[in-house]
Amino acid sequence: MPGLPLDRFRARFPILGRRVYVNSCSQGALSTDVETALTAFTESWHAGGSPWEQWVEEVERLRTLVAATIGAEADEVAIMPSASVAIAAIATALPFDRSRHKVVLGEFEFPTMAHAWLAQAPRGAEVAWARPTGDALLPDAYAAVVDDRTRVVPVTHVCFRNGYRLDIPRIVALCHERGAYVFLDDYQHTGTAPLDVHALDVDFMVTGALKYLLGPSGVAFLYVRRSIIGKLTPLVTGWFGRANPFAFAPDRLDWSTSAKRFEGGTPPVPNAYAAAAGLQLLHAVGLDTIERQVRLLMNRFTAGACARGLPLVTPADAARRGPLAVVRAANAADLVQRLERRGIIASARGNGLRISFHAYNSEQDVDAVLDALEADHD
Numbered sequence: 001m002p003g004l005p006l007d008r009f010r011a012r013f014p015i016l017g018r019r020v021y022v023n024s025c026s027q028g029a030l031s032t033d034v035e036t037a038l039t040a041f042t043e044s045w046h047a048g049g050s051p052w053e054q055w056v057e058e059v060e061r062l063r064t065l066v067a068a069t070i071g072a073e074a075d076e077v078a079i080m081p082s083a084s085v086a087i088a089a090i091a092t093a094l095p096f097d098r099s100r101h102k103v104v105l106g107e108f109e110f111p112t113m114a115h116a117w118l119a120q121a122p123r124g125a126e127v128a129w130a131r132p133t134g135d136a137l138l139p140d141a142y143a144a145v146v147d148d149r150t151r152v153v154p155v156t157h158v159c160f161r162n163g164y165r166l167d168i169p170r171i172v173a174l175c176h177e178r179g180a181y182v183f184l185d186d187y188q189h190t191g192t193a194p195l196d197v198h199a200l201d202v203d204f205m206v207t208g209a210l211k212y213l214l215g216p217s218g219v220a221f222l223y224v225r226r227s228i229i230g231k232l233t234p235l236v237t238g239w240f241g242r243a244n245p246f247a248f249a250p251d252r253l254d255w256s257t258s259a260k261r262f263e264g265g266t267p268p269v270p271n272a273y274a275a276a277a278g279l280q281l282l283h284a285v286g287l288d289t290i291e292r293q294v295r296l297l298m299n300r301f302t303a304g305a306c307a308r309g310l311p312l313v314t315p316a317d318a319a320r321r322g323p324l325a326v327v328r329a330a331n332a333a334d335l336v337q338r339l340e341r342r343g344i345i346a347s348a349r350g351n352g353l354r355i356s357f358h359a360y361n362s363e364q365d366v367d368a369v370l371d372a373l374e375a376d377h378d
C-alpha cells in the first residue's frame with residue numbers, strides 16, 4: 001500500500017546522509033531495503049544450500065511486481081540479464097522480408113538499442129534514422145521516415161544524453177497507422193512515474209532495475225504484447241525459454257507460450273531478490289507521489305538553472321522533460337570530478353553534465369547542485 005512519506009523514504013538511503021546524489025540516471029542509490037534483500041539471498045543460500053524452489057518463486061514474485069509497475073500481466077513479462085539481451089531477443093525474432101525490412105531509429109537512442117538492430121543487417125534489416133531538430137526529436141521526424149515497409153520503431157522515452165522526453169503516444173499512433181511495431185526503451189523513465197504499457201499501446205518495452213527502479217545491475221525486464229508473443233521465436237534461447245524447463249528434454253524446442261520464451265539460462269537470482277525489494281520500496285511510496293516529487297525537483301532545478309544563466313539543453317517545456325536535466329559544459333567529465341570534491345555525485349555524457357532526480361532527492365539537493373554549478377562557472 002502506498003503511503004510511505006518522502007522523508008522516511010529518503011532515510012532509507014544511507015548515501016544521502018553523506019552525499020548529494022543526483023546520478024540515478026546511471027545507478028539508483030542503495031537502500032537499506034535492497035541491502036537487506038541481498039542478505040536474505042545469501043542467508044537462504046547458507047541455510048538451504050540450493051533452495052531452487054524458493055529462488056524460482058522469488059523470480060516469479062519479481063515478475064508479478066514488474067507487471068504491476070508497468071501495467072502488464074505477468075505472462076507478458078520476461079526477466080532478462082540486461083536490456084541489450086532483451087532487445088536482441090526481439091531483434092532476432094522479427095522477420096525482415098522484402099515487404100517489411102526497415103527499422104526506424106531516432107538519434108536519441110542509447111547505443112545498444114541501435115547496435116542490436118544494425119546487427120540484423122545480414123538478416124535483411126535496413127536502418128533509417130529519424131533526425132532531431134536541435135535538442136528535440138519530434139513525431140514529425142518519425143513521420144518523415146516510417147512507412148509501410150517499416151517493421152519496427154525502437155524509441156526511447158527519455159533520452160539518456162539530453163533528458164528530452166519524446167511524445168510516445170503520437171509516435172505510437174503514427175507507427176501503428178503504418179503497420180509498424182513500436183519498441184519502447186523506458187530505461188530512463190520507469191520508476192519515476194506510473195507507466196501503463198497497455199494504455200500506451202506499445203508492442204514491446206524494455207527497462208532495467210539499476211536506475212530509477214533502485215535495484216542492481218544484471219537484471220532487466222522485457223514486455224511483449226500478448227497477441228504477438230506466440231508469433232515470435234528468438235534466435236538465441238536456453239532452457240528457461242521452454243514450456244517446462246524442468247522436463248530437461250534436450251530434443252524438444254517447445255517454446256513457452258508466455259514471454260518466458262524470450263528468456264535464456266538460469267535467472268539472476270541475487271539480482272531478483274534485490275530488484276524486488278527496490279520495486280516494493282517504490283510501491284510503498286506510490287508512483288504518483290514519486291512523479292510529483294520528481295517534477296517538483298526538475299522544475300526547481302530548471303528554473304534555478306535559467307535564473308543563473310546555466311546553459312541547459314533539456315527543454316523548458318515540462319511535458320518534454322523526464323527526471324534528467326543536462327547542462328552543457330565544455331569539459332563535463334572534469335566538472336563531474338570537481339562536483340565530486342564538493343560531495344555531489346553526477347555524471348557526464350559528451351559535453352553534457354547529467355543531473356538526475358529521484359523522489360529521494362530534496363529541494364536542498366537541488367539548491368546545492370545549483371550553487372556548486374554557479375560557483376564553478378565563476
Ligand SMILES: Cc1ncc(COP(=O)(O)O)c(C=O)c1O
Nearest residue numbers: 082083084110112160187188208
Ligand atoms: C536508455 C537506455 N537503454 C539501454 C541501456 C543499456 O542497458 P543494458 O546495459 O542493460 O543493456 C541504458 C543504460 O544506461 C539506457 O540508459
